[in-house]
Amino acid sequence: MVHDPAIEIVMGDSVSGKFWVGSALVAFASVATAQQTARTVQQDFDAAEALDAGTDKAAALAAWEALEKRVASRPRSRAIVLVRKSAALLALDRKDEANAAAQEGLAILPADDPSLRADRFKASFNLGRIAMTSLDYATAADWFGKAEAIADTPRDKMVAALAVVQTTTFTDPAAATAAQARIDGQLAAAKLDAASLGTIAEAKGTMQLNRGDIAAAQGTFRDAVRDFGGMDTSRIDIRDVSVRSDAAIAYLLGGNEDEARRYVAMTGAGATSIGLIDPGVAMVPPDCGGEAGLKPADMAVVEFSIADDGTAQAVRPIYAAGGGKVALEFARAVRQWSWTAEQVKAMPTFLRFNVRVEMRCNLAFQRPSISDALQADMIAWGRGKGLAFVDQSEAPATALIAQRRALAAASANGDTLATLPALFALVHNPVLPRDERGALARRALALAIANDAPARARLDLDVEARTAGVADLYKRGMFRRVVEPMLSEAPYAADAPSRAALRLMLADHEDGRSRSEAILQQVAQDAALPAADPFKVGAMIRLASIAQTRGDLAAARNAFTASGLAASQCALIDKPPKMVSVGGNFPEEAQRWGMEGWTRTQFDVDADGRVRNERVIISYPPFVFTKAGKDTFRAARFEKTYRPDGGLGCGALTRGVRFSLPH
Known part of the structure; x- marks a missing residue:
């Protein structure tokens, strides 16, 4: 499985465990765990914790499962073990089992024991992570909110509030604004490194972007880019890629297309010097209509990783014109995409870890809900x-x-x-x-x-x-x-x-x-x-x-x-009309920055062979070749198609366009 890049947010003196939230790796302080009972049980607990801190999560899980049997008759101790076990299961991508263990542990943990607040925080937080990876942002936000309420350190409260912002941006914008205000109120007293400040700024900018506050989002993303090291091209990691792409969206929506393309170029996506992400063999956007009521004007940017087995992993919405429900629906469609083993091997690993595409719904056949x-x-x-x-x-x-x-x-x-x-x-x-x-x-x-x-x-x-x-x-x-x-x-x-x-x-x-x-x-x-x-x-x-x-x-x-x-x-009709000629040009900005890419363009063809209603339904990198993908077919001509009423000859024809530079 492909994991997101690590960004450590530490707001305390000691760190004994770490787990993932969205695109940020957050750290939490360890507290007293089980009551001191038999020494051998405590030793086993310490050994399991040590394994948890390492990379062998299967061994950690085995240790927690063995300990669970030993403390089966001690509800308090068993609850603590179940919470730790759920984290190990989650690290192994066994989400249903992790969910069950965390729920069971949380139900058993004594609610009136203040020494177990950290364990209750941990269980609630893990349940939020599980729901978030399933793109159930409403449930995730609820668990993160509970984690924030029970957190008893400023660091834990900020970590949970950040997760609330990341999820409620797409489910409850008012709640996202309130959570961000709580974070802003803590920043002055918190001693955070630049990368941690960048992570918080990226979440805030995404929230501003999706609520339509474009000017504010541009400024926030500029801060995030600066916190992650600026526009230096001598060093670039996954965090730089994400936040530069965020800034590109903000500039595009603000009408500054040149600046938007410059930021995209600085992500490395489509750069001839790095390589290209190819279209997947199974890569279909969601149909217009359906359960989410998607409209042709709806657009979303979705981020994901391509795993070694060719599946889309770590999928998350970034922006949607149409609201959070639209964003999540496009993200769910991406989870079904696939690439062949040969494609995966040929693609740059660096780019596979952070792919973004611009998407619109498929008009070929609208499905009723x-x-x-x-x-x-x-x-x-x-x-x-x-x-x-x-x-x-x-x-x-x-x-x-x-x-x-x-x-x-x-x-x-x-x-x-x-x-x-x-x-x-x-x-x-x-x-x-x-x-x-x-x-x-x-x-x-x-x-x-x-x-x-x-x-x-x-x-x-x-x-x-x-x-x-x-x-x-x-x-x-x-x-x-x-x-x-x-x-x-x-x-x-x-x-x-x-x-x-x-x-x-x-x-x-x-x-x-x-x-x-x-x-x-x-x-x-x-x-x-x-x-x-x-x-x-x-x-x-x-x-x-x-x-x-x-x-x-x-x-x-x-x-x-x-x-x-x-x-x-x-x-x-028996066959689509044959293309007679095609138009379009390679975007000058893309040539200047040495960028390549591709689009899938959908359009109608009238009975005289002229193209109508052209629209790009997938574009990589986002925004760079979208206009060019439309222009390619806007000027295209097809063979005439006989229709008794002289009406439309062919609707929702879909074709791919690849934009390549000489190598």
């Missing part, structure tokens, strides 16, 4: 029962307080059917922590079942209840293991739309196209579903997309035609 359809079924059933479901118009973070109050009032005398709308609203608030969402979904599901809600009305709540507590849900095969059994369970097995919805979810979570296609064919061929059923339509759209990707345009045309939707996609 499964969750929206299921939620509509619940609302329709509930309103038939006289329930008042409130339309959500406020920002999720703003609505959360009122939604909690509404639930408290509705459940003052226990859960009844009248409590369901309040539970439903909270379950579908994206800033609600994952663990809380799961508990509320189970309460809502129990009410739905007790009141004979139909399968489709309860299905969305059931899926939420089962998946909310799974930390590694994004990992290959995990969603299938949790959700697939529902296909054979009552009442879903006997309800065709429920079966279809479950299969669409399963297909969307599959990495392999062949398995996805097989699942979707089951929906398409289900005779119990009418042709116009929205889930059958959704299956046809997905099948068309898969067929188009593998080059089977006839199958794509047939699948999309069967969906009943009117569109002029390239898949609806």
Whole structure:
């Protein structure tokens, strides 16, 4: 697994342990651990701590597991060991087990014992890290907030507040601003080195950038660049790459494209002297529409590392035009990208550790939202029962307080059917922590079942209840293991739309196209579903997309035609029109800085062969070749395509452009 670069933030005299938060490595002071009992137990504890401080995390885990057995009858000692064990599990990327150990240890730790505050801090902090790596920023922010509240040293409070800023920037901007103010209030008294100040400044600048305070972000990122050593090209590390790229975004959004490209050039990304990150073999942006309601104008910058096995790791959003939900949706798509072993070997290791791309959603086939359809079924059933479901118009973070109050009032005398709308609203608030969402979904599901809600009305709540507590849900095969059994369970097995919805979810979570296609064919061929059923339509759209990707345009045309939707996609004709000529130029700034790169550009072609609505959906490095990628096809010409109405000849055609300099 590829790890982020280390930036040590030390605010104390002694450091005995370290762990990762976002792109920063933070250190925490050790406190007294277990009560002095049998000397041999203490010796084992000391030995396990020593292993923890080393690089052999498997040995550390074995030591903690052996010690856990020895103190099984001592709840306090066992709780402390579980917390330490969770950190070792997390270091080995065993997140679900780490989550379970930390949760169990935290539940056992005596809340009224002040000597265990550091252990409770550690457990809460680790749980935040687990949620953050899963891109569940709402849950992560909740745990980091709890860690900050329980921290009893200025250093721990600052470390936790920094993590709150990093996560709430994309879930609750007001909370991010408040957390940053708490950090700013401590900076004067804290004695931090330049790199630590740079880490804090980078988080602050990212927050300012995403709330639209561009001028402030430019100044903050300039400070961060200075703290990390300025624009010196004789020495550059991963921290310099990140913060210079941050500054580039701020300058671009401020209208200073020349300065933006200069900062990108100083990251080394695309530099002919270093090398290039190639497009992945599986590199698709998220579809427009879908669960996040992505719009063509939405744009995000996502950072990630390419691991030795060709997978995308350490994925995190940097910026989004469209809000935090948009940013996280683009980041989730990047986690599915892959590169071949040959590509990985050819790419510069330095650049692989810190890749950034500019992204927009894919317009080739817009997919309807499964969750929206299921939620509509619940609302329709509930309103038939006289329930008042409130339309959500406020920002999720703003609505959360009122939604909690509404639930408290509705459940003052226990859960009844009248409590369901309040539970439903909270379950579908994206800033609600994952663990809380799961508990509320189970309460809502129990009410739905007790009141004979139909399968489709309860299905969305059931899926939420089962998946909310799974930390590694994004990992290959995990969603299938949790959700697939529902296909054979009552009442879903006997309800065709429920079966279809479950299969669409399963297909969307599959990495392999062949398995996805097989699942979707089951929906398409289900005779119990009418042709116009929205889930059958959704299956046809997905099948068309898969067929188009593998080059089977006839199958794509047939699948999309069967969906009943009117569109002029390239898949609806026997073959895409042939390109006759192409335009565009290599950007002068990129030539001057010796930069190369590539784009994936999407566009329509009218019946006369002229290009319309050109847009870059992926660009590397960000912003450098985006305009050139559009210009390349803006002036392009294709063969004419006959259409009886003279309308669009081909929609959402996607082509790659590589910008190379002579070597």
